[in-house]
Amino acid sequence: TSVVMAVVCCRGLLSPFCGRLRVGPRAPLRSVAAASPPLYDVVVSGGGMVGSAMAAVLGHDIHFHGKKIALLEAGPRREHDHLPESYSNRVSSISPGSATLLSSFGAWDHVCSLRLKPFRRMQVWDACSEAMIVFEKDDLDDMGYIVENDVIMSALTKQLDAVADRVEVFYGSRAVGYTWPLPSHSCDTSPWVHIELADGRRLQTKLLIGADGHNSVVRKEAEIKNIENRYDQSAVVATLHLSEATDNNVAWQRFLPTGPIALLPLSDTASSLVWSTSHEHASELLSMDEESFVDSINSAFWSNVNHSDFIDAAGAMFRSAISLLKPSGTAVRQLPPSVAKVHPQSRAMFPLGMGHATEYVQHRLALIGDAAHRVHPLAGQGVNLGFGDIACLAHHLSAAAFNGSDLGSLKHLLKFETERQRHNVSLIAATDVLKRLYSTRLAPLVLLRTWGLQATNALPPVKVRI
Amino acid sequence: QLSPFRFTAKRRLSTSHSSVDSKEMKKFQLLAHKWWDEEGEFSALHSMNDIRVPFIRDSLLSMSSNYHLGNPLAGVKILDVGCGGGLLSEPLGRLGASVTGIDPLEDNIRTADQHKSFDPVLAKRIQYKSSSLEEIVEESMETFDVIVASEVVEHVADLEMFIKCCSQVLKPEGSLFITTINKTQLSYVLGIVVAEKIIGIVPEGTHEWEKFVPPEELERLLGANGFSVKTVNGMLYNPLSGSWSWMESTSINYAVHAVKSGAQAQSSPTDTLSEMEGEQPSATTSTA
Numbered sequence: 115t116s117v118v119m120a121v122v123c124c125r126g127l128l129s130p131f132c133g134r135l136r137v138g139p140r141a142p143l144r145s146v147a148a149a150s151p152p153l154y155d156v157v158v159s160g161g162g163m164v165g166s167a168m169a170a171v172l173g174h175d176i177h178f179h180g181k182k183i184a185l186l187e188a189g190p191r192r193e194h195d196h197l198p199e200s201y202s203n204r205v206s207s208i209s210p211g212s213a214t215l216l217s218s219f220g221a222w223d224h225v226c227s228l229r230l231k232p233f234r235r236m237q238v239w240d241a242c243s244e245a246m247i248v249f250e251k252d253d254l255d256d257m258g259y260i261v262e263n264d265v266i267m268s269a270l271t272k273q274l275d276a277v278a279d280r281v282e283v284f285y286g287s288r289a290v291g292y293t294w295p296l297p298s299h300s301c302d303t304s305p306w307v308h309i310e311l312a313d314g315r316r317l318q319t320k321l322l323i324g325a326d327g328h329n330s331v332v333r334k335e336a337e338i339k340n341i342e343n344r345y346d347q348s349a350v351v352a353t354l355h356l357s358e359a360t361d362n363n364v365a366w367q368r369f370l371p372t373g374p375i376a377l378l379p380l381s382d383t384a385s386s387l388v389w390s391t392s393h394e395h396a397s398e399l400l401s402m403d404e405e406s407f408v409d410s411i412n413s414a415f416w417s418n419v420n421h422s423d424f425i426d427a428a429g430a431m432f433r434s435a436i437s438l439l440k441p442s443g444t445a446v447r448q449l450p451p452s453v454a455k456v457h458p459q460s461r462a463m464f465p466l467g468m469g470h471a472t473e474y475v476q477h478r479l480a481l482i483g484d485a486a487h488r489v490h491p492l493a494g495q496g497v498n499l500g501f502g503d504i505a506c507l508a509h510h511l512s513a514a515a516f517n518g519s520d521l522g523s524l525k526h527l528l529k530f531e532t533e534r535q536r537h538n539v540s541l542i543a544a545t546d547v548l549k550r551l552y553s554t555r556l557a558p559l560v561l562l563r564t565w566g567l568q569a570t571n572a573l574p575p576v577k578v579r580i
Numbered sequence: 581q582l583s584p585f586r587f588t589a590k591r592r593l594s595t596s597h598s599s600v601d602s603k604e605m606k607k608f609q610l611l612a613h614k615w616w617d618e619e620g621e622f623s624a625l626h627s628m629n630d631i632r633v634p635f636i637r638d639s640l641l642s643m644s645s646n647y648h649l650g651n652p653l654a655g656v657k658i659l660d661v662g663c664g665g666g667l668l669s670e671p672l673g674r675l676g677a678s679v680t681g682i683d684p685l686e687d688n689i690r691t692a693d694q695h696k697s698f699d700p701v702l703a704k705r706i707q708y709k710s711s712s713l714e715e716i717v718e719e720s721m722e723t724f725d726v727i728v729a730s731e732v733v734e735h736v737a738d739l740e741m742f743i744k745c746c747s748q749v750l751k752p753e754g755s756l757f758i759t760t761i762n763k764t765q766l767s768y769v770l771g772i773v774v775a776e777k778i779i780g781i782v783p784e785g786t787h788e789w790e791k792f793v794p795p796e797e798l799e800r801l802l803g804a805n806g807f808s809v810k811t812v813n814g815m816l817y818n819p820l821s822g823s824w825s826w827m828e829s830t831s832i833n834y835a836v837h838a839v840k841s842g843a844q845a846q847s848s849p850t851d852t853l854s855e856m857e858g859e860q861p862s863a864t865t866s867t868a
């Protein structure tokens with residue numbers, strides 16, 4: 115919200131000077147012969163994990179040698195020279211696919227040299243029944259990695275520095291206005307996207323990539339409709355210290371009626387908490403003393419107060435039915451670790467929501483990451499979807515560059531959109547359904563999801579797809 | 581409005597050996613400003629870039645040993661004959677080549693010049709000239725590494741002369757790339773009836789079946805004028821997807837890559853002996 119305020123204020127101040135820009139977002143600009151703003155091949159707006167990775171991937175692409183790329187980041191450059199001893203409370207679950215992307219331009223090596231925690235197994239279960247599903251790879255490979263967001267940013271910054279001759283990073287530069295070209299441009303209008311920064315500087319680019327988060331200014335300026343839904347939930351994050359050292363290579367998630375609580379391993383003695391719950395409960399959790407907070411967490415994972423005899427019986431019956439048909443279809447239930455204390459000052463909360471842009475691309479524009487789609491953290495997918503967007507878009511842009519194509523051409527941008535929407539929409543919809551399905555205590559729905567979870571656990575093909 | 585055009589056409593026709601057909605030029609005059617609408621009249625030519633640019637690029641890369649990252653065609657001088665609005669010149673320029681685009685129609689050149697003007701890199705790498713091929717032969721003997729004549733030879737008046745001129749402005753062992761349309765029943769049905777009259781993906785009247793060139797004829801003319809044909813590939817346009825692909829059969833569209841023979845510009849195959857005898861002071865001067 116403060117970001118929006120800042121943008122609105124800036125616009126107000128600059129309106130006498132940029133009256134031309136405000137004549138609808140598609141006003142053509144006469145090409146000014148003198149002092150034309152610098153022209154870039156690609157400008158990425160937003161220097162978070164996804165924006166920085168996008169710029170770094172392009173900067174390292176062999177077909178982008180000789181191209182000019184710019185990354186716009188409103189915040190200041192943060193030095194990540196040394197990692198603080200204590201863990202940051204903002205972590206992400208990185209899928210193997212995302213790790214592959216990061217290693218393709220050398221960032222994963224940096225992550226490994228800083229710190230990360232691989233996990234082999236994921237146990238997901240219901241608070242209202244005994245139903246449980248366990249995910250693990252047959253070959254005992256790592257299922258994913260829990261990495262602090264700061265660590266990822268540090269690795270990305272290093273790799274951006276490595277290609278500084280190709281990628282110019284503008285820190286402290288907030289974009290306040292975008293002017294779009296007409297698709298098949300006529301005589302004297304500039305065919306490029308014009309960007310105006312808060313300090314008055316201007317840039318032109320052949321392709322603008324919007325990676326500026328779920329409140330994307332780029333998306334709004336492009337008048338792309340966004341389907342969004344503010345969940346009545348906030349996520350509470352914290353860094354927790356476990357009661358006893360353990361292998362800690364399992365990610366735990368339990369669906370409570372108020373929302374899922376997840377424990378993500380950071381080390382043998384520490385885990386990261388992501389507890390999605392109602393706004394009121396979240397505020398309570400933040401304000402209560404540390405002991406009560408720890409008690410709440412342990413109780414959330416261990417208590418069976420939400421079980422009902424009926425559901426337990428129905429679940430047990432279903433389970434024995436499955437074990438008749440498929441003896442290996444019920445996995446061993448492991449017990450999550452218990453929490454001893456919470457790291458001081460590591461508690462924080464942020465509101466949750468869902469969003470999906472109806473279009474990911476337009477002429478000379480592509481949206482990636484949360485600007486294009488926003489999900490509930492229950493599936494641990496958020497940033498992985500963004501990295502997936504990057505891999506797909508970079509693939510198409512690289513081919514386009516090698517073909518001598520105009521980088522902003524809709525032809526290859528639409529291919530990116532089709533591929534990613536096909537992939538993202540089903541996952542976002544499924545996540546949304548899961549969230550709603552698990553937000554209730556009503557017996558029929560609990561039974562449905564209990565049986566569904568048990569069945570899914572027993573069926574390898576379905577599990578592998580997830 | 582046509583009078584200035586007619587005047588220049590008359591001027592052109594006065595150079596009697598001209599490969600430019602004035603009737604053909606009239607057809608393109610009306611469409612000069614529509615070149616760069618990717619979804620418009622020339623959409624099929626835009627999407628043809630998806631196969632003809634890689635074809636040119638990869639053929640050239642396979643023949644050379646050095647590769648400049650990011651600019652695979654750096655240092656290559658290309659002549660784009662019948663460049664139109666610059667649809668093919670621009671991608672070649674982006675890949676690093678120095679491109680000279682020529683087209684007899686001034687309006688096309690104007691459109692092309694204007695389109696490249698916004699990109700400083702392209703503006704420097706590409707030069708456009710309103711001219712026919714014959715007119716630049718005098719000043720451009722053996723100056724180009726590559727000539728590209730895409731969707732052009734089916735519009736020229738005298739194909740053999742066109743090829744001779746190409747040979748003159750090409751450096752020895754330079755490459756000539758041609759894409760054109762075969763003269764078959766299939767190409768009449770698909771290339772004219774369907775493409776022009778039914779679906780309308782090609783502006784009506786663009787092509788005349790009589791002027792289509794069968795690949796055998798093209799290969800014969802090339803061989804007889806100092807070229808060695810390296811590749812002939814059939815091309816297929818899918819109007820539903822709007823995209824081109826390669827195919828075995830050359831019965832509709834096809835592409836040719838030919839290479840001008842080396843320093844001893846001998847045309848007949850029986851002259852291999854003199855070729856093998858190495859560098860003699862050659863009595864034959866290049867044909868004017």
